[in-house]
Amino acid sequence: MSQKKKFKVVLVAGEPSGDFLGAQLMKALKKKTDFIEFFGIGGYLMEKEGIRSFFPLSDLSIMGIFENWRQTLKAWKRLKETKNLIVGINPDLVVTMDFPGFNFRLGKGLRKRLKETPLIHYVAPTVWAWRPGRAKKVSKFLTHLLTLFPFEPPYFKKYKLPTTFVGHPVVELGFDEGSKQRFMKRYEISKEETLLTILPGSRIVELKHHLDIFQKTVDMISTRIPRLKVVIPTLPDLEGYLKSHWSSSVPMILVTEIQEKKDAYAASSMAIAASGTIALELAQANLPMIIAYKVSPVSAWIIRASVQVKYCCMVNILLRKYIVPEFLQKDCTPTKLCLEALKILKNPQKRQQQLEAFARVNELLRPATMTPSEKAASVVLRYLQPTEGG
Template sequence: MRVFLIAGEPSGDALGRALMAGLKELVPEVAFQGVGGPLMEGEGMTSLFPMDELSVMGLAEILPRYPALKRRLNQTIAAVLEAKPDVLVTIDSPDFCLRVAKGVKAASDQRIVHYVAPTVWAWRPKRAGKMAGLVDQVLALFPFEPPYLERAGVRCDFVGHPVVTEPQATEAEAAAFRLAHGLGDAPLLLLLPGSRRGEVSRLAPVMGPVLARMTADRPGLRAVLPAARSVAGLVQEAVEGWAVKPLVLDPRELGAGFAAAKRAAFRAADAALAASGTVSLELAAAETPMVIAYDMHWLTRAVMRRMLLTDTVTLVNLVAGSRTVPEFLGAACRPEPIAAALSQVLDAPDGQRAAMRLCMERLGRGAEPPGLRAARAVLDGMAPD
């Protein structure tokens, strides 16, 4: 069996790794090609080009890089058509992946599976109908998504979210982390400014003042910032200008020990300030109370504001059907209200935990691993009627 996979950002790389592991368990003689990051390469795929070239988000952010992205798009379409795999699996990154799907479908009858349903429940609902002619099957991370795609005539399988299978640090590991970094029993704030350069560029100038305000109100408070490898240098530069410096966990320095240190930091933290996205689910899995902040280019912000269909974008809120996680988006992403919300979370941390547990249950905690479920769904979709 030959499978061509495309992932364009770290969260997609993690999904791709889990799917590849599931396929290898079910079909030992499987071979992989495509575009992915270090996790997918660890499962046996050599990436066609560096995945981080695709890690760009937002209309205003994409425009300057369009020529380079267009070249990579054409290169990827040509590689799929030449490979003629049994199935093409595109993973998230819809602006790139669905363009690949369109180009491949225009030139072949290639079977295409898209992993991660488009957020038609949040904005641009007409995308569900457009997908009907581009992909044969969608794998959904969230249980509320299949009806949206099925109404448009696209097969959609809920396979769960891999966050429910990720290892969590123990209390002993969290205590060891605090001891190793001289944190004692101080209140600990976790800072997570994102994995894209644009996210860090916009959130770091907000997070620095938030930390300064928090430490002024709580003199013993400490902060830790696990940096994504793709933006570690930018993070280090950003915190140099902060009045109060956090402990930065740099994957370039920690190497193989970074993942364990990050898990321990999640468990040791009393609260987190995080960019919107999958990281909110990671925090929920660790039962770390959070506040979500996000900003974007003014043009992207204006377009999103007009098209958004929900009153929250935080995944924990959406999956649990609650609004317990405060979020500060766009113009609301300012230090003063964020610091106030974090203080409330630190004073009453248990308010979010019931919603976090319900979220994990609904995403498949305790069931068959999502990567294996996704592999079964792909194979079932390939089976003759």
């Protein structure tokens, strides 16, 4: 690039997933140009890449539906403060990442005050699952939308919003690079033992719904597969809860480091997981799985009334086919989970069916010629260098 002027780019994350997206985007942009200054809201990963953060990312973690009034007031204060700081910077471009409750309010406010500034949002709202009217709403203030899934752009292009599929960040995390040998050696697991990964959730409320069911499932499986061990990849904040609430006689290993998580996946025979993005991690790791999920009766009623998709597991949604077994609400029982787990553990054909499906999913999650962050960076650079095309 020949310009001497540094472009001012604002990036706004609201939670750890957005921090990862932002950091990967910053890395990709810095490989292309030295002429960008980064401002906004980011966490540890984005700060490592050089963002000048307005305030700690944790200040936005209070945003939610059922928070108390003090937290809500603080969130609105931060929203107003963020708008004013961005307007004061007068950036060349703004990229918001996921976290729609905050970022869409921010985007609407910025559009009124920065009428010519490109506003890009990274991670499409799931209009294909619920509240389809959001597609039209975001088209009124966004300049461009970056999506994680290949089927998403048509939902927004029909409202004339430029939309680009860039791929899913999970493909850049290396979940297919774990070492079975390293994990088994570290935790003294013999070749005769069977290792089962369980993933009961990433929040306390999910653990309360799933952990007891998963433990009873493990106990039932152990009567048919005696030399069984369990590994639970989790977050450091949840480690104490899991230790104090694990009552199964089956030995349990807790891991919190990302590399150990990859190694655990490589060493495991299968996984039982709460629904969510975790299914895409397991697909990347080529680990056969069962998906199970349970919420309160009120939440279940709301979901049934509003959600418009046939499946809940992203593998099944992407392939439009029931490949990964799903056990939801009244079907989320130890007996049903145990019977299905035993089928996967004992039937090579069922395992192979999932592995073949994972290969197709992993192809769908990445753009053809570059990584997701590189693809996202190429879109951002088009708005900073409009005369150079692309």
